Amino acid sequence: MPKELIHLNNLSKSFDGQMVLDELNLKIHENEFVTLLGPSGCGKTTTLRILGGFAVPDAGQVIFDGKDITHVPPNLRPLNTVFQKYALFTHMTIAENIAFGLKIKKKSKAYIQDKIKYALKLVNLEGYGNRMPDSLSGGQQQRIAIARAIVNEPKVLLLDEPLGALDLKLRQEMQYELIRMKNELGITFVYVTHDQEEALTMSDTIVVMNQGYIQQIGSPESIYNEPENAFVADFIGDSNIIPATMVEDKLVSILGFRFPCVDTGFGRNRPVDVVIRPEDVELVAPSEGTLQGVVSHLIFKGVHYEMEVMAGGFEWLVHSTVLHPVGEEVGIRVDPFNIQIMNKPESEDEEAVAIDI
Amino acid sequence: MTNALKKIYIGLIIFFLYAPIGTLMVLSFNASKARTKWGGFTFKWYAALFENEEILSALFNTMLIALLSALAATLIGTVACIAMTGMKRRTKSIMMGITNIPMLNAEIVTGISLMLLYISLGIKFGIGTILLSHITFNIPYVILSVMPRMKQLNPSTYEAALDLGASHTTAFFKVVLPDLTPGILSGFLMAFTMSLDDFIITHFTKGIGVDTLSTKIYTEVKKGIKPEMYALSTIIFVTVLALLLLVNLSPEKKEQK
Ligand SMILES: Nc1ncnc2c1ncn2[C@@H]1O[C@H](COP(=O)(O)OP(=O)(O)OP(=O)(O)O)[C@@H](O)[C@H]1O
Ligand SMILES: [Mg+2]
Numbered sequence: 001m002p003k004e005l006i007h008l009n010n011l012s013k014s015f016d017g018q019m020v021l022d023e024l025n026l027k028i029h030e031n032e033f034v035t036l037l038g039p040s041g042c043g044k045t046t047t048l049r050i051l052g053g054f055a056v057p058d059a060g061q062v063i064f065d066g067k068d069i070t071h072v073p074p075n076l077r078p079l080n081t082v083f084q085k086y087a088l089f090t091h092m093t094i095a096e097n098i099a100f101g102l103k104i105k106k107k108s109k110a111y112i113q114d115k116i117k118y119a120l121k122l123v124n125l126e127g128y129g130n131r132m133p134d135s136l137s138g139g140q141q142q143r144i145a146i147a148r149a150i151v152n153e154p155k156v157l158l159l160d161e162p163l164g165a166l167d168l169k170l171r172q173e174m175q176y177e178l179i180r181m182k183n184e185l186g187i188t189f190v191y192v193t194h195d196q197e198e199a200l201t202m203s204d205t206i207v208v209m210n211q212g213y214i215q216q217i218g219s220p221e222s223i224y225n226e227p228e229n230a231f232v233a234d235f236i237g238d239s240n241i242i243p244a245t246m247v248e249d250k251l252v253s254i255l256g257f258r259f260p261c262v263d264t265g266f267g268r269n270r271p272v273d274v275v276i277r278p279e280d281v282e283l284v285a286p287s288e289g290t291l292q293g294v295v296s297h298l299i300f301k302g303v304h305y306e307m308e309v310m311a312g313g314f315e316w317l318v319h320s321t322v323l324h325p326v327g328e329e330v331g332i333r334v335d336p337f338n339i340q341i342m343n344k345p346e347s348e349d350e351e352a353v354a355i356d357i
Numbered sequence: 358m359t360n361a362l363k364k365i366y367i368g369l370i371i372f373f374l375y376a377p378i379g380t381l382m383v384l385s386f387n388a389s390k391a392r393t394k395w396g397g398f399t400f401k402w403y404a405a406l407f408e409n410e411e412i413l414s415a416l417f418n419t420m421l422i423a424l425l426s427a428l429a430a431t432l433i434g435t436v437a438c439i440a441m442t443g444m445k446r447r448t449k450s451i452m453m454g455i456t457n458i459p460m461l462n463a464e465i466v467t468g469i470s471l472m473l474l475y476i477s478l479g480i481k482f483g484i485g486t487i488l489l490s491h492i493t494f495n496i497p498y499v500i501l502s503v504m505p506r507m508k509q510l511n512p513s514t515y516e517a518a519l520d521l522g523a524s525h526t527t528a529f530f531k532v533v534l535p536d537l538t539p540g541i542l543s544g545f546l547m548a549f550t551m552s553l554d555d556f557i558i559t560h561f562t563k564g565i566g567v568d569t570l571s572t573k574i575y576t577e578v579k580k581g582i583k584p585e586m587y588a589l590s591t592i593i594f595v596t597v598l599a600l601l602l603l604v605n606l607s608p609e610k611k612e613q614k
Pocket of ligand 2: 044045
């Protein structure tokens with residue numbers, strides 16, 4: 001594991017008596033791409049602002065490289081931020097924007113010129129130095145904002161939904177560019193988004209947040225395949241979240257039907273939630289299924305068909321490349337490896353699932 | 358309505374609006390002193406104007422007061438705008454209301470109130486009192502033209518400057534102020550014009566022996582109308598018109614860049 005760079009230690013913050021962050025703990029390592037993911041209002045921006053020095057936590061510390069920087073002003077922190085709304089200086093040319101931080105640090109003219117050229121090349125906007133920010137498209141402005149931050153060679157780059165305003169195609173392009181930059185520059189990225197696909201594509205580590213609490217920290221694979229609670233499962237992509245009972249180790253009763261699974265250690269006859277991803281539900285002939293049902297909805301989604309199957313009193317969401325027309329009787333089967341058992345969430349999380357964003 | 362009718366209609370409006378001023382301007386070039394007879398084209402009234410010591414000193418006073426009061430009001434108004442952005446919404450709208458009152462208030466009321474205030478405070482009337490009064494009524498105009506700019510300001514640009522290593526002062530002067538400049542500039546021009554243009558408030562706060570152009574014209578006209586006054590009025594009108602055009606055009610030009 002690379003060196004630990006940032007430690008957010010028990011951060012708490014409230015605005016007007018409303019708790020926004022509640023004893024948040026997070027460690028970020030060198031050259032890691034960490035994404036804060038969560039629904040609107042869960043405290044992502046607040047966390048980032050505390051990290052950048054634009055907000056002071058009510059309690060807790062920000063430790064950077066072993067030093068407490070909780071009260072260090074933003075201009076003295078070795079971090080740079082890319083703001084959600086670009087925040088380019090509209091009365092300066094692109095080159096002047098990029099040079100801003102370097103001029104303040106009193107770098108030589110030649111050094112600044114070199115850096116501008118290098119940064120424009122890095123973001124694929126060579127030759128744009130003399131343009132005004134207004135004359136650039138949204139995606140280009142965002143890339144300039146990134147260039148402006150990167151020339152300062154920060155140890156950490158903070159990005160607050162930098163791609164939020166871009167269209168799908170441009171967003172995907174920028175995702176690849178950001179990953180490339182991270183690999184080329186060796187900078188630690190702390191990235192904020194509420195788009196789960198973006199988080200899965202780009203991150204080394206995803207931090208799923210809800211209502212000021214961290215729900216789960218893990219790699220994209222572990223977050224997707226082994227969500228720890230119903231909130232995470234529901235937030236990361238479509239899924240079937242079904243109340244169930246753990247009969248014994250490796251055997252779970254879902255809707256009264258017994259499914260073999262691989263999880264152990266939940267005890268006997270314990271109520272749990274199971275998560276089954278729609279692509280993991282296999283539709284087979286009725287006689288071969290663990291339980292039987294009828295297809296009730298069918299939508300063509302491009303890569304696959306999305307179907308809903310009424311079985312055992314539950315509407316199962318199913319993704320499959322094989323078409324089963326509405327009204328067809330089918331059997332449902334699930335591979336034991338694809339059944340993810342979760343503890344019942346605490347009441348607070350339950351509330352959050354009900355809001356469902 | 359047909360196009361021709363429309364044009365006639367607009368023409369009539371402009372005629373009635375500008376006929377009096379037009380007459381004045383024509384008369385200022387009239388060689389004959391009589392108001393009803395054209396005695397040939399001349400610049401002599403303008404020449405006479407610039408030989409008249411009293412008028413020149415009034416012109417100097419007017420310019421000095423306009424410039425100083427506009428500068429002071431611009432400074433105070435801009436700082437007030439910055440302070441107001443930091444306020445809570447309610448306090449802010451109350452403050453905005455308070456600053457707007459002098460503008461809506463009848464000028465004669467403002468003039469008399471200021472006069473009474475100076476008397477009760479024992480301040481000697483003169484250029485100083487005129488200046489103070491002009492600063493007072495100019496501040497709302499500055500606030501009114503800077504505030505919209507302030508609202509458009511993207512608050513993250515200030516934070517972005519800090520983020521890139523700028524101190525609070527540097528961030529303000531390098532990033533925030535340039536964004537406000539068009540508003541500040543048009544506020545300044547507006548204030549300058551208003552000061553140049555003012556008669557009533559100046560009349561009540563000027564004291565004896567001190568005159569600006571507008572009060573000078575008033576005293577001269579009381580003695581009997583002289584063609585020099587036509588020339589002077591024409592100059593004031595043209596200056597104010599030019600300034601107003603400048604105020605109205607300058608923000609747009611900046612925008613289109
Ligand atoms: N300066 C502030 N004053 C008062 N309340 C605030 C302030 N900043 C944030 N909040 C509140 O804190 C909560 C969390 O806000 P935050 O901006 O961190 O959310 P977020 O996760 O970034 O959401 P989004 O995805 O919508 O950007 C919200 O309920 C918000 O209203
Ligand atoms: Mg946010």
